[in-house]
Amino acid sequence: MSIPAALEALSSLLKDRLVRSKSDLDLHGRSETHFAPCPPDAVAYPQTTEEVAALMRICTEQGCPVVGWGAGTSLEAQALAIRGGVVVDFARMNKVLEIRPEDMDCTVQPGITREALNVDLRATGLFFPVDPGANASIGGMAMTRASGTTAVRYGTMRDNVLGLEAVLADGRVIRTGTRARKSSAGYDLTGLLVGSEGTLGLITELTLRLQGQPEAVSSGVCAFDRIEDAVAAVMETIQMGIPMARIEFVDAAAAAAFNAYAGDTLPECPHLMIEFHGSDAGVAEQARRFGEIADEHNGKGFRWSSLEEDRRALWAMRHNGYYAILASKRGAQALVTDICVPISRLAQAVEETRADIAASIIPGPILGHVGDGNFHAILLVDPERPEELDEAKRLSHRMVERALTLGGTATGEHGVGVGKLDYMAREHGQAWDVMGEIKRALDPQGILNPGKLVRGN
Amino acid sequence: MSIPAALEALSSLLKDRLVRSKSDLDLHGRSETHFAPCPPDAVAYPQTTEEVAALMRICTEQGCPVVGWGAGTSLEAQALAIRGGVVVDFARMNKVLEIRPEDMDCTVQPGITREALNVDLRATGLFFPVDPGANASIGGMAMTRASGTTAVRYGTMRDNVLGLEAVLADGRVIRTGTRARKSSAGYDLTGLLVGSEGTLGLITELTLRLQGQPEAVSSGVCAFDRIEDAVAAVMETIQMGIPMARIEFVDAAAAAAFNAYAGDTLPECPHLMIEFHGSDAGVAEQARRFGEIADEHNGKGFRWSSLEEDRRALWAMRHNGYYAILASKRGAQALVTDICVPISRLAQAVEETRADIAASIIPGPILGHVGDGNFHAILLVDPERPEELDEAKRLSHRMVERALTLGGTATGEHGVGVGKLDYMAREHGQAWDVMGEIKRALDPQGILNPGKLVRGN
Ligand SMILES: Cc1cc2nc3c(=O)[nH]c(=O)nc-3n(C[C@H](O)[C@H](O)[C@H](O)COP(=O)(O)OP(=O)(O)OC[C@H]3O[C@@H](n4cnc5c(N)ncnc54)[C@H](O)[C@@H]3O)c2cc1C
Ligand SMILES: Cc1cc2nc3c(=O)[nH]c(=O)nc-3n(C[C@H](O)[C@H](O)[C@H](O)COP(=O)(O)OP(=O)(O)OC[C@H]3O[C@@H](n4cnc5c(N)ncnc54)[C@H](O)[C@@H]3O)c2cc1C
Numbered sequence: 001m002s003i004p005a006a007l008e009a010l011s012s013l014l015k016d017r018l019v020r021s022k023s024d025l026d027l028h029g030r031s032e033t034h035f036a037p038c039p040p041d042a043v044a045y046p047q048t049t050e051e052v053a054a055l056m057r058i059c060t061e062q063g064c065p066v067v068g069w070g071a072g073t074s075l076e077a078q079a080l081a082i083r084g085g086v087v088v089d090f091a092r093m094n095k096v097l098e099i100r101p102e103d104m105d106c107t108v109q110p111g112i113t114r115e116a117l118n119v120d121l122r123a124t125g126l127f128f129p130v131d132p133g134a135n136a137s138i139g140g141m142a143m144t145r146a147s148g149t150t151a152v153r154y155g156t157m158r159d160n161v162l163g164l165e166a167v168l169a170d171g172r173v174i175r176t177g178t179r180a181r182k183s184s185a186g187y188d189l190t191g192l193l194v195g196s197e198g199t200l201g202l203i204t205e206l207t208l209r210l211q212g213q214p215e216a217v218s219s220g221v222c223a224f225d226r227i228e229d230a231v232a233a234v235m236e237t238i239q240m241g242i243p244m245a246r247i248e249f250v251d252a253a254a255a256a257a258f259n260a261y262a263g264d265t266l267p268e269c270p271h272l273m274i275e276f277h278g279s280d281a282g283v284a285e286q287a288r289r290f291g292e293i294a295d296e297h298n299g300k301g302f303r304w305s306s307l308e309e310d311r312r313a314l315w316a317m318r319h320n321g322y323y324a325i326l327a328s329k330r331g332a333q334a335l336v337t338d339i340c341v342p343i344s345r346l347a348q349a350v351e352e353t354r355a356d357i358a359a360s361i362i363p364g365p366i367l368g369h370v371g372d373g374n375f376h377a378i379l380l381v382d383p384e385r386p387e388e389l390d391e392a393k394r395l396s397h398r399m400v401e402r403a404l405t406l407g408g409t410a411t412g413e414h415g416v417g418v419g420k421l422d423y424m425a426r427e428h429g430q431a432w433d434v435m436g437e438i439k440r441a442l443d444p445q446g447i448l449n450p451g452k453l454v455r456g457n
Numbered sequence: 458m459s460i461p462a463a464l465e466a467l468s469s470l471l472k473d474r475l476v477r478s479k480s481d482l483d484l485h486g487r488s489e490t491h492f493a494p495c496p497p498d499a500v501a502y503p504q505t506t507e508e509v510a511a512l513m514r515i516c517t518e519q520g521c522p523v524v525g526w527g528a529g530t531s532l533e534a535q536a537l538a539i540r541g542g543v544v545v546d547f548a549r550m551n552k553v554l555e556i557r558p559e560d561m562d563c564t565v566q567p568g569i570t571r572e573a574l575n576v577d578l579r580a581t582g583l584f585f586p587v588d589p590g591a592n593a594s595i596g597g598m599a600m601t602r603a604s605g606t607t608a609v610r611y612g613t614m615r616d617n618v619l620g621l622e623a624v625l626a627d628g629r630v631i632r633t634g635t636r637a638r639k640s641s642a643g644y645d646l647t648g649l650l651v652g653s654e655g656t657l658g659l660i661t662e663l664t665l666r667l668q669g670q671p672e673a674v675s676s677g678v679c680a681f682d683r684i685e686d687a688v689a690a691v692m693e694t695i696q697m698g699i700p701m702a703r704i705e706f707v708d709a710a711a712a713a714a715f716n717a718y719a720g721d722t723l724p725e726c727p728h729l730m731i732e733f734h735g736s737d738a739g740v741a742e743q744a745r746r747f748g749e750i751a752d753e754h755n756g757k758g759f760r761w762s763s764l765e766e767d768r769r770a771l772w773a774m775r776h777n778g779y780y781a782i783l784a785s786k787r788g789a790q791a792l793v794t795d796i797c798v799p800i801s802r803l804a805q806a807v808e809e810t811r812a813d814i815a816a817s818i819i820p821g822p823i824l825g826h827v828g829d830g831n832f833h834a835i836l837l838v839d840p841e842r843p844e845e846l847d848e849a850k851r852l853s854h855r856m857v858e859r860a861l862t863l864g865g866t867a868t869g870e871h872g873v874g875v876g877k878l879d880y881m882a883r884e885h886g887q888a889w890d891v892m893g894e895i896k897r898a899l900d901p902q903g904i905l906n907p908g909k910l911v912r913g914n
Binding site for chain 2 (some may be wrong): 102104144156188189192194248280341343404420430434438440
């Protein structure tokens with residue numbers, strides 16, 4: 001039982017689709033954030049479910065770790081093979097298998113990216129709404145239970161995956177869910193797999209809910225002097241039930257970074273960026289009501305537009321936010337935090353975080369999907385100065401403690417990976433043990449993404 | 458290890474809250490449908506989580522089956538102790554623990570009924586939207602993953618439970634979920650427990666999402682000559698993205714039963730019953746758009762009203778539908794079917810079902826939450842005539858086969874219980890084995906609701 005024996009068998013299974021070149025290993029050993037590189041022993045590029053099942057049987061027989069890979073954009077080092085073994089890159093399983101406009105669903109392979117899927121959907125008048133900004137793979141998004149800017153309206157991957165095909169540790173291929181919109185037929189295995197970060201199985205197919213493209217879309221920006229005011233406006237908007245499609249917070253430091261990166265001209269103060277979806281009349285009414293709420297909370301210069309180009313410019317700015325912030329400190333790496341709290345605690349959580357960062361030695365602009373109570377401080381560290389990473393970890397730790405104390409979670413959307421593992425016991429108590437028991441029932445040898453998500457994995 | 462020894466220990470734990478009177482056993486041995494009565498050995502009425510945990514430890518030690526009981530309204534004999542043992546009735550754990558209007562959530566004990574909860578919520582301007590018609594308990598609704606008339610707008614129990622407290626088979630008390638609106642912190646244990654029919658643990662607390670009472674509500678009825686037309690109108694309404702709050706189908710036989718039961722005066726033909734939630738302008742626009750669609754599909758006499766009394770009368774009629782239908786055949790019992798199919802297959806599924814029933818020896822009016830693709834034929838049998846139950850089972854079997862062939866599920870909302878157990882292998886394939894593996898990991902002795910949901914339980 002050994003990794004070399006597994007690689008030998010895998011290489012006769014996959015031929016040149018088992019790759020061990022340094023460049024490929026390096027590419028699959030990096031993450032987008034501050035984690036140290038950690039190349040796997042090999043990268044596999046399967047093309048069919050049968051190949052994935054055969055691969056899994058080999059790895060089980062040889063006790064070789066198996067780690068899925070979508071687009072590699074996850075932020076907590078989820079896709080790094082920290083115990084070695086084989087990374088399974090789904091780049092060649094990236095097809096749309098079926099689109100069923102009349103049922104507003106589709107079936108895809110895991111490697112397709114959300115942007116490619118939306119291009120394929122365009123002609124149908126439908127779209128897949130979950131939008132983490134990064135051009136992530138649908139399989140990776142399901143595995144981290146991703147969400148992003150539109151979750152406030154359309155939900156997260158939890159809400160938008162109807163069913164899965166998965167290959168379990170022992171090579172069994174299962175299908176979960178049906179194409180019915182709801183079911184009470186037993187345990188929700190789809191829901192159990194979504195968010196499992198590849199620790200229970202590899203996903204080889206996904207059936208997704210789609211949404212109709214709204215008749216009208218408009219978007220806008222509103223500036224605030226104070227964080228409290230911006231957050232209070234968000235809270236009231238949500239409580240009034242205004243069906244916001246997006247409602248994003250950006251602090252003054254983030255606004256400054258956007259300006260410097262792309263020549264934007266935002267006033268350097270907190271902002272909300274919003275989008276409305278609906279009928280022409282509906283969108284106008286929503287914008288009017290939001291405008292009134294913003295006014296009451298000293299919002300300034302709220303303007304909205306239905307022009308496609310304005311909208312694209314706004315969201316390009318927001319979606320480049322991470323890179324703009326990274327660029328604001330030369331040579332920096334980021335520790336990205338991701339707490340989510342009940343909406344009534346959002347102002348407190350953001351303000352205390354802001355104050356903590358202001359008193360620290362490192363910068364940390366804040367961005368957030370605040371309609372869900374979720375925000376990120378992008379803590380910027382110089383990789384040459386270990387004291388900065390220590391400081392970022394201290395700030396991150398305080399954020400998580402704060403979130404848990406306020407009834408929230410250590411990670412609203414980025415997942416556990418390596419970076420949040422140490423908080424699972426605190427967040428879940430004995431329920432974390434139960435996760436481990438489920439893991440061991442389905443993967444007794446612990447070959448699936450070892451070192452992640454559950455205790456002692 | 459024995460049931461009598463367990464009862465002795467339970468009786469010193471609970472004193473007069475462990476009941477063995479014939480009347481109480483009989484009450485907890487019946488279901489609302491055709492299943493033969495099956496009284497448990499005792500009924501327990503715990504008052505605290507600690508008592509539930511102590512009870513569970515005793516039952517595990519003695520190998521005594523434990524079956525939860527909410528309001529006993531489930532339709533597949535889920536709450537019957539078919540292997541004997543103790544039924545745990547949550548009637549005395551029925552408090553609202555906390556309502557947090559600013560976060561639009563609340564925490565309740567499992568025994569509270571949805572009607573009682575909504576009375577308590579009234580002053581807050583919020584409501585709990587899941588509405589199975591019956592005045593079920595919130596705990597029971599979570600355990601069957603209930604939905605009902607409003608799921609098309611607000612989702613099912615899957616979407617509306619944020620977190621749980623549960624007592625596992627070994628007496629451990631776990632908490633799942635947080636009060637954050639979303640989280641990526643590990644396996645979704647809340648989602649795993651919802652719909653588990655008491656086979657993985659007893660639920661002692663639930664945190665629920667609430668909804669703001671809409672500014673305006675209006676409702677209406679529309680008649681159709683043909684089932685196909687009614688269903689086509691539903692499909693188009695859903696595909697156009699009109700945010701219906703309710704869209705219910707009733708066939709001619711059901712309309713006739715409603716008339717006979719409560720003196721209603723519906724024309725005896727298929728109908729849609731609808732409700733709109735929104736702003737005054739929004740509701741009017743939705744009604745107008747729905748009216749146009751209904752017109753195109755030969756809908757007749759669509760009228761809508763915002764009067765509270767009209768609305769109450771309409772939904773009282775619909776919610777009494779089951780009893781109206783039962784009363785339409787003297788002394789009848791019902792076998793209630795519950796298939797759910799992709800919306801594009803709904804017309805076919807309803808029509809073929811209708812034709813099957815028309816050709817059979819028993820009546821079977823059809824009702825459905827058709828916005829989700831879910832409908833019920835209420836198959837009426839004379840309990841004295843076994844051939845009628847056989848016929849109902851044959852018809853039900855054909856419906857399930859049809860649903861599965863069309864990409865749907867054997868049960869959209871009622872759950873598995875005893876009645877749908879035989880279809881789980883067909884619906885889930887090997888994924889059903891995986892459910893069994895999870896069950897055995899968490900309840901190795903199989904004391905929690907034995908005989909239900911998983912194979913060989
Ligand atoms: C600039 C930037 C902005 C971002 N913004 C957001 C945001 O707003 N919201 C948000 O939610 N996330 C955000 N992210 C994080 C990231 O995009 C998400 O975590 C995304 O879901 C990762 O998808 P991926 O395809 O890159 O997955 P990967 O990183 O490749 O993998 C993620 C996890 O899934 C596993 N995996 C991948 N494919 C499979 C498979 N087929 N079977 C089994 N396991 C598999 C991997 O092993 C790993 O554990 C952002 C990232 C960046 C770089
Ligand atoms: C007239 C009528 C109409 C109906 N219409 C609908 C409908 O439209 N939609 C729908 O979804 N359902 C409908 N139902 C079915 C029923 O109301 C639901 O299944 C409901 O969820 C059952 O809730 P209950 O409190 O009665 O649960 P029970 O019947 O008491 O129990 C249901 C299951 O949950 C378990 N359980 C109960 N409480 C707990 C607990 N605290 N911990 C662990 N396990 C527990 C039981 O063991 C059992 O397995 C209808 C029923 C009737 C009689």
